[in-house]
Amino acid sequence: MARPRSFDEDKALDAAIACFWSRGLEATSVRDLAERMGIQGPSLYNAFGDKRALFARALERYATRTMRERIARFERLNDPKVAICTFIQDAIERSVCDPHRRGCLLVNSALEVAPHDKQLRTRIAAYLDEIAAFFRRNIAAAQAAGMTPETLDQADTARLLLGVLLGIRVLARANPDRALLEGVAGPALALLDGPAGTRTSKNRRGKRT
Amino acid sequence: MARPRSFDEDKALDAAIACFWSRGLEATSVRDLAERMGIQGPSLYNAFGDKRALFARALERYATRTMRERIARFERLNDPKVAICTFIQDAIERSVCDPHRRGCLLVNSALEVAPHDKQLRTRIAAYLDEIAAFFRRNIAAAQAAGMTPETLDQADTARLLLGVLLGIRVLARANPDRALLEGVAGPALALLDGPAGTRTSKNRRGKRT
DNA sequence: GCTATTCTTTAGCGAACGATAAAAATTATC
DNA sequence: GATAATTTTTATCGTTCGCTAAAGAATAGC
Numbered sequence: 001m002a003r004p005r006s007f008d009e010d011k012a013l014d015a016a017i018a019c020f021w022s023r024g025l026e027a028t029s030v031r032d033l034a035e036r037m038g039i040q041g042p043s044l045y046n047a048f049g050d051k052r053a054l055f056a057r058a059l060e061r062y063a064t065r066t067m068r069e070r071i072a073r074f075e076r077l078n079d080p081k082v083a084i085c086t087f088i089q090d091a092i093e094r095s096v097c098d099p100h101r102r103g104c105l106l107v108n109s110a111l112e113v114a115p116h117d118k119q120l121r122t123r124i125a126a127y128l129d130e131i132a133a134f135f136r137r138n139i140a141a142a143q144a145a146g147m148t149p150e151t152l153d154q155a156d157t158a159r160l161l162l163g164v165l166l167g168i169r170v171l172a173r174a175n176p177d178r179a180l181l182e183g184v185a186g187p188a189l190a191l192l193d194g195p196a197g198t199r200t201s202k203n204r205r206g207k208r209t
Numbered sequence: 210m211a212r213p214r215s216f217d218e219d220k221a222l223d224a225a226i227a228c229f230w231s232r233g234l235e236a237t238s239v240r241d242l243a244e245r246m247g248i249q250g251p252s253l254y255n256a257f258g259d260k261r262a263l264f265a266r267a268l269e270r271y272a273t274r275t276m277r278e279r280i281a282r283f284e285r286l287n288d289p290k291v292a293i294c295t296f297i298q299d300a301i302e303r304s305v306c307d308p309h310r311r312g313c314l315l316v317n318s319a320l321e322v323a324p325h326d327k328q329l330r331t332r333i334a335a336y337l338d339e340i341a342a343f344f345r346r347n348i349a350a351a352q353a354a355g356m357t358p359e360t361l362d363q364a365d366t367a368r369l370l371l372g373v374l375l376g377i378r379v380l381a382r383a384n385p386d387r388a389l390l391e392g393v394a395g396p397a398l399a400l401l402d403g404p405a406g407t408r409t410s411k412n413r414r415g416k417r418t
Numbered sequence: 419g420c421t422a423t424t425c426t427t428t429a430g431c432g433a434a435c436g437a438t439a440a441a442a443a444t445t446a447t448c
Numbered sequence: 449g450a451t452a453a454t455t456t457t458t459a460t461c462g463t464t465c466g467c468t469a470a471a472g473a474a475t476a477g478c
Contacts, residue, residue, distance in 0.1 A: 002424030003474040024321070026236050030466060043426060045467070101324035107379060111320045112233070114383040115310035125384040151405060156392040163376030163393035170316060170375040174323040175334040183365040184372035191396060195404035196360060211454035212444040239436060252456060254437070 009047065012037040016058040021105045024112050025055050055113075056120060062105045063127050071134045080138035081147050084161065085189050087134070091165060092181045095172035107169040128162065135161040142192060149194040157191065164188045218256065221246040225267040230314045233321050234264050264322075265329060271314045272336050280343045289347035290356050293370065294398050296343070300374055301390045304381035316378040337371065344370040351401060358403040366400065373397045 015036040019028045030051055034041045048054040070090065074083040095103065102108075106127050114121040136158035142148035168181050224245040228237045239260055243250045257263040279299065283292040304312065311317075315336050323330040345367035351357035377390050 001422075001476040003426080003476095005425070006474090023325075024235075026233075029464075031464085040427060041466090042428090042468070046425065051466070103320075103324070108320060110383045111312075111317060111379050115312070116232075121383055128380065128383060153392075153396070156395050159389055159392035160373070160394075160396040163380060163397075164369070164372050165376070166379040167372030167374070167376035170320050170379055171337065171372060174319045174330055174337060180368055183362075183368035185369075186365050187362070187369040187400060188372075188397070191400070211446070211452080212456080214455070215444090238434075240434080249457060250436090251438070251458090255455065260436070 005047070007037070007039050007043070010061070012039060012047070013058055013061050016054055017062050017105065020055055020058055021062075021102045021108070022100060024108060025051075026112070052117070052120075056123070059105065059109060059120070059123065059127075063130075067106060067127065067131065071130070075134070075138070080141035080145065081192055083138050084135060084142075084192065088161070088165060088168070088185050088189065091168055092172075092178065092185060095168065095176045095181060096178045098172070098176065101173050101176060103173055104169050107166055110166070111170075128166075131165065132158045132162045139192070148192045151194075152191065160188055160191075214256070216246070216248050216252070219270070221248065221256070222267055222270050225263055226271050226314065229264055229267055230271075230311050230317070231309060233317060234260075235321070261326070261329075265332070268314065268318060268329070268332065268336075272339075276315060276336065276340065280339070284343070284347070289350035289354065290401055292347050293344060293351075293401065297370070297374060297377070297394050297398060300377055301381075301387065301394060304377065304385045304390060305387050307381070307385065310382050310385060312382050313378050316375055319375070320379075337375075340374065341367045341371045348401070357401045360403075361400065369397055369400075 015038070016033055019033050019036050022028075023032075028051075030041055030044065033051070033054065034044050037044065039047075044054065048057060070087060074086045074090075077083055077086070091104070106124065109120070110124050110128065114124045136154050139148060139152065139154050139157050143150050143152070143154070164184060168184050171184065172181060224247070225242055228242050228245050231237075232241075237260075239250055239253065242260070242263065243253050246253065248256075253263065257266060279296060283295045283299075286292055286295070300313070315333065318329070319333050319337065323333045345363050348357060348361065348363050348366050352359050352361070352363070373393060377393050380393065381390060
């Protein structure tokens, strides 16, 4: 009953993600977006509303395709401590091998966008909370499996790991040095093993390289 | 031998700091800056060069008047562990009582500016390194005083604390909740006391509120 | 094939951007 | 008071910004 859309909305969203990821929300122009998405400006407005709404859509897609995908993938390993360590180590690996220093779109948005936009802030806080919940869930599982000391507070340790993750992402924007980033992560991940001298075959992680 | 400047350069820089702190580098216009600095656009260009050069000057002044001032003030307490804890706790306090969520200009700049500007990135990395050096210096002093376990790696623990600080600052932009931010800091600061059960009158910190 | 509906394209709106040329104003030196 | 040097002011420059009106193109229902 009407002219069909001539472009793939998901592919267009992926192009928008790439734009926002590289330059952020404010510094990305609608013209840049339209060009990378392979459409004209008015088509963008027709399909997505305005730049901010497109950003919200892009961020939601990023959360699903990147953050949630990783959480699900690492949890399928069925080793909660490995899931946590792999998640952090994966962020370090990506930071070190990221010549344009794009970092994480979610972290970038938490800093650039959250303070100035109440609606997006709520969504961003919810995404961050999903990461904290992932950490907490796996800390609890590690404790239940006797791999991590019961003395660790689940909520606070999860918060620590979230803070460490964000810190790594920020630090990497200025200085993506592996020794530095692994230095940040090391003592936090070591907490999961408990104090030296209490380690058994159950709670010792493999050597981190 | 020439017309003298009619404005105070430091007061103008303070106004520029306020602008960049609230909205970042890109989102702050030269017109905003000139107005808040109480001068006309061309006077700004005459005195500081361009927007980027003004930003560099503002950031350097911020580093001295805010970051270095706090480091010096907390180190004058002559208790290395208290200096570290107070630094982190101070950042939390400021984050919680910050209705505009301005955060820390240095952290904001590390994320917004560092990836896109090599010169500023070098400076920002150096500022962050000053913070890491503060942490390391005081960890070493705490160990020398028998207040902190020798088993802690000085460099990595300092890096962890830097990461935690940055993480707190980012997290606060989206969700400046005291329980959340203190949850991030708590397990990291507890590391300085060593494992529960090994604590003596020398290594026990006061209760954190 | 006509109509109704939606999308795409062309063209451009007014506003804000970073930056500057040129003139007026203010000082020190002589 | 004249001169030279610097700052301040006024008035823009050309560009880019987010966004949109209007016209043309493509589809489904009849």
